Amino acid sequence: MVKAVVGANWGDEGKGKITDMLAENADIVIRFQGGANAGHTIKNHYGKFSLHTLPSGVFYDHTTSIIGNGVALDIKKLFQEMKSVVDQGVPQPKILVSDRAQVVMSYHVLFDQYEEERLGKKSFGSTKSGIAPFYSDKYAKNGFQVSDLFDEELLEEKVQRICEIKNVMLEHLYHKPLLNPADILAELHEYRELVEPYTADISAYLHQALLDGRTILLEGQLGTLRDPDHGIYPMVTSSSTLAAYGAIGAGLPPYEIKQIITVCKAYSSAVGAGEFVSEIFGDEAEELRKRGGDGGEYGATTGRPRRVGWFDCVASRYGCMLQGATEVAFTVLDVLGYLDEIPVCVGYEIDGDVTTKFPTTARLKKAKPVYKVLPGWKCDITGIRTYEELPENCRSYIEFVEKQIGYPITMISNGPGRADIIYRGQH
Ligand code: GDP
Numbered sequence: 001m002v003k004a005v006v007g008a009n010w011g012d013e014g015k016g017k018i019t020d021m022l023a024e025n026a027d028i029v030i031r032f033q034g035g036a037n038a039g040h041t042i043k044n045h046y047g048k049f050s051l052h053t054l055p056s057g058v059f060y061d062h063t064t065s066i067i068g069n070g071v072a073l074d075i076k077k078l079f080q081e082m083k084s085v086v087d088q089g090v091p092q093p094k095i096l097v098s099d100r101a102q103v104v105m106s107y108h109v110l111f112d113q114y115e116e117e118r119l120g121k122k123s124f125g126s127t128k129s130g131i132a133p134f135y136s137d138k139y140a141k142n143g144f145q146v147s148d149l150f151d152e153e154l155l156e157e158k159v160q161r162i163c164e165i166k167n168v169m170l171e172h173l174y175h176k177p178l179l180n181p182a183d184i185l186a187e188l189h190e191y192r193e194l195v196e197p198y199t200a201d202i203s204a205y206l207h208q209a210l211l212d213g214r215t216i217l218l219e220g221q222l223g224t225l226r227d228p229d230h231g232i233y234p235m236v237t238s239s240s241t242l243a244a245y246g247a248i249g250a251g252l253p254p255y256e257i258k259q260i261i262t263v264c265k266a267y268s269s270a271v272g273a274g275e276f277v278s279e280i281f282g283d284e285a286e287e288l289r290k291r292g293g294d295g296g297e298y299g300a301t302t303g304r305p306r307r308v309g310w311f312d313c314v315a316s317r318y319g320c321m322l323q324g325a326t327e328v329a330f331t332v333l334d335v336l337g338y339l340d341e342i343p344v345c346v347g348y349e350i351d352g353d354v355t356t357k358f359p360t361t362a363r364l365k366k367a368k369p370v371y372k373v374l375p376g377w378k379c380d381i382t383g384i385r386t387y388e389e390l391p392e393n394c395r396s397y398i399e400f401v402e403k404q405i406g407y408p409i410t411m412i413s414n415g416p417g418r419a420d421i422i423y424r425g426q427h
Contacts, residue, residue: 002216002252003259004243005329007223008319010270011241012293012306013263014331014413016040019056019219021418022261027214028064028206029057032249033239034221035072035104037129038271043294043416046090053078055219058085058093065093066202069100070239070249072134073146075191097195098202098251102143106187107166107179108133114174124235125272135238137162146199149192159184203251210256218246218257224319225274232361235274243323262325262407264316266333266397267292268309271299275364278345278371279309291335294416310371312345313404318358320407328405330398331413334420339376342397345369346404374400382415387424 005022007013020042023029036052043049044059053074057063067073078097086092108130115133116123126132137143142162148154159181167178209216220241225231227241239245243262247254267288270276280288288308289297297306320328336342347354348367359367377391384390390398390412402409412422 001213001258002210002218002246002256003261004218004220004246004257005261005263006218006220006243006246006323007241008262008264008316008323008325008328009223009268009312010225010274010276011038011222012269012271012297012299013223013265014329015220015263016042016051016056017331017413017416017418018261018263018329018411019217020044020059021421022217023057023060023063024418025215026057026063026217028066028209028216029055029219030066030068030202030206030216030250031055031071031219031221032068032246033070033241034237035129035131035134036074036077037127037131037237038221039299040221041294041416044418047088048294049085049088051085052081054081054085054093054095057217057219058095059090061091063094065095066205066250067095067097067101068202068250069098070245071098071101072104072131072239073097073101074104074129075194079194095198096200096202096205097146097198099145099147099199100202100251101146102134102138103146103149103188103191104130104134105144105184107184108137110176111166111169114176118174127272132238144188146195149188149195155185155188159188206250206252210252216250216252218243218250220246223263224322225315227322230322232274232364234361235272258326260324260326261329261411262320262323262327263329263331264311264320264401264405265331266311266336266401268312268315269293269297269306271304271306275361275367276307276309277315277348277364277367278312278369279307285309287338288335291338293332293335310343310345310369311401312369313401314345314348314356314358316401317356317405317407320405325407327410328402328407329411329413330401330409333394333398333412334380334382334414336397337377337380340378341373342376343371343373344397344400344404346372372400382420384414385422387412387422390422
């Protein structure tokens with residue numbers, strides 16, 4: 001049985017917490033896309049962790065954590081992260097890395113920085129982790145698969161070819177120091193040594209796991225609105241953030257993904273640039289940012305203050321639809337307890353017309369939010385464990401959102417910890 005945990009919005013919906021929680025009953029947790037450019041924050045009995053590369057299942061003895069072929073694999077960061085988790089008292093996690101995953105090279109990070117520098121004010125607000133240059137190289141067939149690391153002849157030939165291309169750009173476009181093929185080869189040898197003990201044929205492993213009746217969790221990074229096809233292009237990430245891509249980025253039959261738990265946060269937040277119709281500003285925003293998440297809405301990777309806004313039903317309905325949500329986990333609801341009234345974005349006004357359909361980017365730029373204002377519940381809901389115990393206005397808020405987005409909210413998260421969860425329906 002395969003379940004996916006994915007985001008409906010811009011990311012930071014709380015997928016890490018939901019994955020960590022569901023991993024209790026899973027055998028395998030697998031990252032299938034993205035790289036070390038975004039982070040998941042997890043709070044459990046070992047402490048508080050910010051994971052960028054490791055799957056959020058690393059905290060259990062019984063789970064195997066896998067880096068799938070769809071991931072942008074930063075080998076050094078993976079091992080640093082593994083060490084830091086173990087240093088904080090977590091038992092050595094069982095990790096496997098796909099022999100088809102490709103490797104983020106030091107020059108990908110440099111090209112990311114150089115390109116942002118070159119673009120100046122028009123930059124994409126990249127986290128400069130090398131993700132866009134990495135995926136460009138992957139699809140231009142200039143990447144290194146983990147399996148390539150074990151074929152010396154191939155490596156030498158490829159390094160020469162890639163340095164030729166990169167050096168033209170470095171010399172003529174960026175005016176930066178050139179790459180030396182010997183250095184690149186040495187970098188690849190270092191990666192080979194680090195990754196060798198963990199390398200495996202992951203699709204074969206997962207097919208066997210399915211035959212053995214194991215539970216597999218796919219863990220998404222970012223959310224629908226950052227998908228390169230269905231998101232707010234070009235302010236998107238470079239790999240698909242959709243559950244469907246889990247089949248490709250892990251090497252699984254698509255029909256095995258039976259449950260798609262789509263995570264929506266009870267208000268909106270976004271790190272980085274791009275359209276965000278229900279964004280709020282000034283003191284109102286600062287208050288929500290300070291109270292938001294667990295210790296404020298600041299990016300897990302970059303520490304950048306997150307942009308915040310009200311819940312957006314238009315974007316979330318679309319986000320769930322594209323994920324193919326079978327259910328919704330509604331998170332960080334506890335944070336809204338301070339508000340007298342809570343606006344919810346129920347439509348977009350574009351050129352004088354109101355729509356509830358999420359448009360393509362050019363039209364989206366013109367959209368103005370249409371709000372419905374709901375009454376707040378004015379109390380702290382942390383610690384509540386059953387739906388019936390929630391204040392009436394809080395339940396009305398959940399039920400209003402559920403009706404608007406059209407997908408069942410089966411889990412409500414009212415705190416950052418594993419136990420802060422309220423199940424609804426048949427769980
Ligand atoms: P992800 O990338 O989707 O995993 O999300 P992040 O980890 O970037 O952001 C979610 C933040 O909210 C983290 O700081 C979590 O600890 C925190 N969080 C998750 N669920 C809840 C919740 O229900 N209530 C509160 N207060 N914080 C939560």
